[in-house]
Amino acid sequence: xTNGKHAATEVPAAMNLDDCWxxxxxxxxxxxxxQMLENCCYDRIELMTLHMVRxxxxxxxxxxxxxxxHDGRGILSLGDRGPWRCAWLAKCNGNLYPTHGxxxxxQCMNINRGDALDYVVSMSxxxxxxxxxxxxxxxPRIRRRRNGTSFKAM
Numbered sequence: 379x380t381n382g383k384h385a386a387t388e389v390p391a392a393m394n395l396d397d398c399w400x401x402x403x404x405x406x407x408x409x410x411x412x413q414m415l416e417n418c419c420y421d422r423i424e425l426m427t428l429h430m431v432r433x434x435x436x437x438x439x440x441x442x443x444x445x446x447x448h449d450g451r452g453i454l455s456l457g458d459r460g461p462w463r464c465a466w467l468a469k470c471n472g473n474l475y476p477t478h479g480x481x482x483x484x485q486c487m488n489i490n491r492g493d494a495l496d497y498v499v500s501m502s503x504x505x506x507x508x509x510x511x512x513x514x515x516x517x518p519r520i521r522r523r524r525n526g527t528s529f530k531a532m
Contacts, residue, residue, distance in 0.1 A: 416481035444479030476500040
């Protein structure tokens, strides 16, 4: 936007409320659009479901719950060498991508095409799978390192 271009971003567009306001203020200052895109609206299963909803195959959609399941255990071992979300997966307990589940549901229910959301509740549970994975895969390495065994010898 500062270069005179409209902008599009994937999630997360911002990590806190102050960053959200910076996006708004920049868009207003430079008179450019900033749109958050949601790629999960366009996967095969989501498009098939949307097509079925629009054809009436599933009847009237009156209630929906959404979630985004993404097994991040494999990238945990990458640490600083991995994508930005490695650090967030290691230190945060939260739903980093609430729109991944919400976007396709909003399309199916025509949200923001007449109806709008008043609020959204996003929840996550304890990271039991992540903890079990860490114990199984990382704890043996930590124990060996403490006993003087190098990582190369593993």
